[in-house]
Amino acid sequence: MSTTPDTTEPSTLKVARxxxxxxxxxxxxRAAVRFACRRAVHTGGSIVLFYNVPKRDSHFFATIGELMExxxxxxxxxxxxxVAGDVYRQTGSYPQVFLxxxxxxxxxxxxxxxxxxxxxxxLGAGTGPEGPGALVAALSGKxxxxxxxxxxxxxxxxxxxxxxxxx
Numbered sequence: 001m002s003t004t005p006d007t008t009e010p011s012t013l014k015v016a017r018x019x020x021x022x023x024x025x026x027x028x029x030r031a032a033v034r035f036a037c038r039r040a041v042h043t044g045g046s047i048v049l050f051y052n053v054p055k056r057d058s059h060f061f062a063t064i065g066e067l068m069e070x071x072x073x074x075x076x077x078x079x080x081x082x083v084a085g086d087v088y089r090q091t092g093s094y095p096q097v098f099l100x101x102x103x104x105x106x107x108x109x110x111x112x113x114x115x116x117x118x119x120x121x122x123l124g125a126g127t128g129p130e131g132p133g134a135l136v137a138a139l140s141g142k143x144x145x146x147x148x149x150x151x152x153x154x155x156x157x158x159x160x161x162x163x164x165x166x167x
Contacts, residue, residue, distance in 0.1 A: 017045035017119045018096075020149075022108065022135060023083050024051070028124030028156020031163055033083060035154045036122040037090035038167035047087045047095035048118060050111055051076045052104040073099075105138060112149060120150055127157045 019036040023029060040047050053072045056065065080097055087095045100107035112118055123139065125132035132140075132153070139151050154163070 016117075017043050018048050018115070018117050019045055020048045020050055020112065020118045020121045021083075021095075022051075022121070022123055023049050023080060025079055026124060026126065026133070026156070028126050028133070028154070029083070030124075031156050031158040032122050032124030032154045033086055034090070034160055034163045035152070035158075035167060036120075037087055038164060039120075039122075041091055042167055045119075046093060047091060048098065048111075048115070049080055049083055049087070049095045050098045050100070050108060051080050052107045053099070053101045054104060055102050073101075104135065105143070108135070109146065112147060118149060120152055121147065122152045122154060124156045125153045127155055 017040070019040050021029075021032060021036050036047055039045065053069070053076050056068060056072070076099055080099060084095050084097060087093075098111050100111070112121065121139070123133070123136050125136045131137060136153055139147060140153065144151075
């Protein structure tokens with residue numbers, strides 16, 4: 001009878017989770033950031049921020065179109081900077097950041113496809129009469145099967161204490 005140790009046990013090493021947050025200027029983003037940060041802290045994971053600047057069909061003179069694109073990108077950078085600071089305050093780590101331009105859904109799916117270490121997509125859902133938001137509606141509906149990771153939808157009206165109690 002052999003007394004060699006059994007080395008067929010599964011590895012106990014866990015891959016750190018990356019929580020991907022879609023960033024915009026909406027009010028519901030706050031609850032989603034809080035939720036993702038709390039989950040990242042509790043699981044030893046990290047945060048990834050995604051912001052997309054839609055490509056504008058410029059029917060204006062080229063210089064006006066360029067100015068509009070620069071302003072949109074500058075606004076995106078400011079929002080990302082503020083959210084990254086908030087993530088740092090909540091987790092102690094700066095997030096990875098993706099700032100893309102083009103169709104939001106295409107760019108989001110591309111980021112998820114290109115970074116295999118992203119494991120959860122976190123979206124804030126609007127609670128007003130206009131609905132939860134276009135991404136939430138699309139990813140919880142007809143596009144749900146096109147994404148390789150779970151999607152967590154956080155109601156935008158949740159207070160910090162409620163989010164903290166969930167995570």
